Amino acid sequence: MFEHLTEKLDNVFKKLKGKGVLDEESVGLALKDIRMALLEADVNFKVTKNFIDDVKGRAVGREVLESITPGQQVVKIVHDRLIELMGGDASQLKLANRFPAPVMLVGLQGCGKTTTAAKIARFLMNQKKRVCLVSADVYRPAAIDQLSILARTIGSGLFESAPANDPVKICVDALNDAKTRGYDTLIIDTAGRLHIDSSLMDELKKIKDSVNPAEILFVADAMTGQDAVSTAETFNELLDITGVILTKVDGDARGGAALSIKAVTGKPIKFIGIGEKLDAIEVFHPDRMASRILGHGDVLTLVEKAQMAYDEKAARELERKIRKDSFTLEDFRDQLMQIRKMGPLEDLLAMIPGFGKIKAMKNVQVDEKEFVKIIAIIDSMTKKERFDSRIINGSRRKRIARGSGTTVQDVNRLLKNYLEMRKMMKKLTKGGGKHLKRGNFPFK
Amino acid sequence: MGNMNNKEGFFNRLKEGLSKTRKGFVKNVDEMIFGEKILSRNLFDDLEETLIMADLGPAFTTELVEEMKYRAGRKELDRPDALKKILKDHMREILRDSELPLEIPRDELYTIMVLGVNGTGKTTTIGKMAHQFKKAGYSVILVAGDTFRAAAIEQLEIWSQRVNVPLIKQKMGADPSAVAYDAVHAAKSRKANVIIIDTAGRLHTQTNLMEELKKLKRIVGREHEGAPHETLLVLDATTGQNAISQAKMFNEEIGITGLVLTKLDGTAKGGIVVRIAKEMSIPIRYIGIGEKIDDLRIFNSEEFVNALFA
Numbered sequence: 001m002f003e004h005l006t007e008k009l010d011n012v013f014k015k016l017k018g019k020g021v022l023d024e025e026s027v028g029l030a031l032k033d034i035r036m037a038l039l040e041a042d043v044n045f046k047v048t049k050n051f052i053d054d055v056k057g058r059a060v061g062r063e064v065l066e067s068i069t070p071g072q073q074v075v076k077i078v079h080d081r082l083i084e085l086m087g088g089d090a091s092q093l094k095l096a097n098r099f100p101a102p103v104m105l106v107g108l109q110g111c112g113k114t115t116t117a118a119k120i121a122r123f124l125m126n127q128k129k130r131v132c133l134v135s136a137d138v139y140r141p142a143a144i145d146q147l148s149i150l151a152r153t154i155g156s157g158l159f160e161s162a163p164a165n166d167p168v169k170i171c172v173d174a175l176n177d178a179k180t181r182g183y184d185t186l187i188i189d190t191a192g193r194l195h196i197d198s199s200l201m202d203e204l205k206k207i208k209d210s211v212n213p214a215e216i217l218f219v220a221d222a223m224t225g226q227d228a229v230s231t232a233e234t235f236n237e238l239l240d241i242t243g244v245i246l247t248k249v250d251g252d253a254r255g256g257a258a259l260s261i262k263a264v265t266g267k268p269i270k271f272i273g274i275g276e277k278l279d280a281i282e283v284f285h286p287d288r289m290a291s292r293i294l295g296h297g298d299v300l301t302l303v304e305k306a307q308m309a310y311d312e313k314a315a316r317e318l319e320r321k322i323r324k325d326s327f328t329l330e331d332f333r334d335q336l337m338q339i340r341k342m343g344p345l346e347d348l349l350a351m352i353p354g355f356g357k358i359k360a361m362k363n364v365q366v367d368e369k370e371f372v373k374i375i376a377i378i379d380s381m382t383k384k385e386r387f388d389s390r391i392i393n394g395s396r397r398k399r400i401a402r403g404s405g406t407t408v409q410d411v412n413r414l415l416k417n418y419l420e421m422r423k424m425m426k427k428l429t430k431g432g433g434k435h436l437k438r439g440n441f442p443f444k
Numbered sequence: 445m446g447n448m449n450n451k452e453g454f455f456n457r458l459k460e461g462l463s464k465t466r467k468g469f470v471k472n473v474d475e476m477i478f479g480e481k482i483l484s485r486n487l488f489d490d491l492e493e494t495l496i497m498a499d500l501g502p503a504f505t506t507e508l509v510e511e512m513k514y515r516a517g518r519k520e521l522d523r524p525d526a527l528k529k530i531l532k533d534h535m536r537e538i539l540r541d542s543e544l545p546l547e548i549p550r551d552e553l554y555t556i557m558v559l560g561v562n563g564t565g566k567t568t569t570i571g572k573m574a575h576q577f578k579k580a581g582y583s584v585i586l587v588a589g590d591t592f593r594a595a596a597i598e599q600l601e602i603w604s605q606r607v608n609v610p611l612i613k614q615k616m617g618a619d620p621s622a623v624a625y626d627a628v629h630a631a632k633s634r635k636a637n638v639i640i641i642d643t644a645g646r647l648h649t650q651t652n653l654m655e656e657l658k659k660l661k662r663i664v665g666r667e668h669e670g671a672p673h674e675t676l677l678v679l680d681a682t683t684g685q686n687a688i689s690q691a692k693m694f695n696e697e698i699g700i701t702g703l704v705l706t707k708l709d710g711t712a713k714g715g716i717v718v719r720i721a722k723e724m725s726i727p728i729r730y731i732g733i734g735e736k737i738d739d740l741r742i743f744n745s746e747e748f749v750n751a752l753f754a
Binding site: 035036039040041042045108109110111112139140141142143145146147148149150153194195196221223224225226227228230231248250251252253254256257276 | 493496497498499501502503561562563564565592593594595596598599601602603616647648649680682683684685686687689707709710711712713716735
């Protein structure tokens, strides 16, 4: 998300920074470009206008234009305003003081409520909460089945509803049932509806009034255009939502909806959905996202991901092996597996500061299949071969290639990379470097 | 809640047409044009806002506004209402080529593959299409090609019962190509006219899922000469500038022969489709204007532009 915006803003900033002298006109031109970039990213027209007016007001003052580095100053103003616009720190779900705490998901058709319901349930279950799901979507064919299947998949509780039931009654019954069964949280999936459908909107109000949810989360598609604002406003006016979940962020959405919804409702974005799998949900950190938009990368998330996949004992063992120069192909394989655990490589790369700016790296397609291939090759070796790559001769290479469905060239390349890696490790340890670079995997 | 009554769906605008009260886009354009005697700078700013709010995108909007300014400067637009007419004509011109309804032969098997990102309304659109085709006397077979999403098969099954047409399905997790293979052969032996294949929603940036679609297309083509005859991309009218990217990538990877624009019953204007039509010249076959079985209309550029500008 946001790559387009990042790139465009970066261009504007570059032009500005280079200037020793700035006048109102050149600031005006830069702001015009920023305006286009925001609109192109689907930031709402009025939100954009306010943003630009505000920046202009601050930027054309004498202190800025007459400072030694006027360009830098303007860039800083845009930075600060953008972070303000997105909101500060991440906001958590507030469920603590009630059992069971009802969480209601609302939104338009097709924004991803049902999948999100299961993702949130799974997220909370990982925090040792006992979660029950219920579907109040009696309209869309098989919506109830969909949630039942998802509940089974993640192993959460489920309150069974049927299309013939009344949605309000379903929610009340589910809450009572969750109470007697001792659940901490009840997640209510509601039917998708248009904000102008007054009878269905009224139904949401009734559900709210009868279960008094701890959280009402508005689920919004990250690809939404200008209409995001009017939709979010209407849902917020009626239900006083407590937060927003942005879905389908893993595509190339420009994310303007995120900025706009936050700006008009004032409600924080709490989660973002980043993939099809049921664990593909993240707590939203506005400051980190702003940093990403501004091309500063998101090192914090990267570190967190690494920590999650990181096994300290294994790492110490690995370090010992590297020092003793006994890093085997099997270790190599384990390393790769660990990197894979951190998520899609492309996502990881996007978090590295400045990565997007490297021309050669633009549109780089990291082939996840390459991982699978390497792992398959190593898996096709005998234990002995994995521990001592020197014995892998021509006929062994042929066998390995056949066994892993690759070619001898692939096997050769892997072995060459592996040997280079060992050489590098040797150099590093000889140099006395205490901190070995992790994840230094030498293939293209 | 007060302002909910002020907002009105596209469908209503379609129905109301020229004569009735005009809201949203329509109201704005009218206020601008009839409310001012002179083509001031301000008028063009308002025009820009209206077009951008309709999701036409800033670049395309600028292009349109500049064109109008140019004409105004050359005195072609000596009266403000002439501006409206020019804009309307211009848009209609862009959209006219997109107005090309599906034509399905009576005497041979016709296959339709339906694609799109998650949540645009593929399955619902298929249900509605099946209903229309059946009413027109075709024998239709639905194919549950979304074997990924939980209960996607059940959802299509309910539609097949509503419309009363057969459904070819396998279990969740099955290879969609295998389901389509079955369907082509079933259609041949039952002498069906139309096969409509549902597919799992996928973001256009997911290369591995695009490969799955390519395979599906290849298998259908191998089992039946010339198939799929129509590859429909379903776009959600609430989508912003990303719709361009969706259309381009699905077209590059799979090849798109028609578009369906759904959810026009909300307040979204679906203006992005004008830009897609201009840049890609892919026909817009249908528009979706509601959840009911009859809420699918053949795209009509005149009607569409009238609903925007009335």
